[in-house]
Amino acid sequence: MKRFLRRLFLFFLPFLVVTVFFEIYLRSVNTIYKEKLSGLHKNGENVEMLIFGNSHANYDINPSQLDAEAYNMAMVNQSWFYDHAIFEKEINKLPNLKYVILSLDYHSLYFSSQGLRDNWIYYDYGIDNAIDWTTKTSRFWFGYTPKIAFAMLKSDINKRIVSFRKHKKTVNYHVENGVNILDTMANGWIPYKAGKNKKIKEKSAQNRAAIFNSKINNLAERQRNIKLLKSFLQELKQRNITPIIVTLPCHELYNKNIDNEVREKDSKEVTAIVNEYGGAYFDYLHFVKDDSMYYDCDHMNRNGATYFTQQLNKDIKAKFPQYAAKN
Secondary structure (H helix, E strand, O other), rough: HHHHHHHHHHHHHHHHHHHHHHHHHHHHOHHHHHHHHHHHHHHHOOEEEEEEOOOOHHHHHOOHHOOOOOOOOOOOOHHHHHHOOOOOHHHOOOOOOEEEEEEOOOOHHHHHOOOOHHHHHHHHOOOHHHHHHHHHHOOOOOOOHHHHHHHHHHHHHHHHHHHHHHHHOOOOOOOOOOOOOOOOOOOOOOOOOOOOOOOOHHHHHHHHHHHHHHOOOHHHHHHHHHHHHHHHHHHHHOOOOOOEEEEEOOOHHHHHOOOHHHEEEEEEEHHHHHHHHOEEEEEEEOOOOOHHHHEEEOOOHHHHHHHHHHHHHHHHHHOOOHHHHHO
16 A cells, blocks of 8 residues: 555656646746736826726837826736726826726627636736636646646746847746847837738638627627726716727728627717716727738737827827826
């Protein structure tokens, strides 16, 4: 029996060692979530404009091109549910906040859960959307999953190699493919790199649009998000914070493959809500037509984001005299 138990222990030992290693690693490693939140806390007293939204706002709105002191707290796949939760958690640390930018994309009304990313926002922002106890107990097996944990470790090792070879600092957190690891985050923003562009093909745009087309039938989720938007805008109004809702530009190959009847219906309803509670809604879906400005069919690169945000800044100044007067 002792021999059997010893063999059993030796069999499971590698799994135990790997698990302990990754549980420690995943609790200590820096992430883009931690980096964004840390930057917000460091600059909180100066922030006048907070940018929320999913990956479109995350990559496409360059805070340095806005006249107000802006900070980008948008994130990949971030829903309005989490935009609002982050706002609620951080608002008391932002005494000079005057504007909130909220992105309205084709699918914004049709989801709240971020899937696996719900766990990550719990780990780094402390927002608990009914995260189960197993996920809280093991970040390796349930929180990130082994596949993502190994990818993060591989990325860390690769960054160290690049830093050594080029004698330059890399970012010390995991970023998506297409982001330059030698770049630096500025006011919460680290963009897709510009340069030699990959050709945007019709098939890839169709496939991307199909992902979002599959979400837009969730009418119960839509109703919840409409209710959330009204509540959010009401709270901003009570705090004398101006909401600015923005639909970000997408490539025309993508735009022609989404259900534009649904999009127009959603835009009209959101416009009516904004008119009721105050603020502004800007629709830029077709604004950027130059292929060289895009990283892929629904995200811009650094140059596109800078070009677009300059226009956004002009439109905010034209809409709000107090913004223009201040700057």
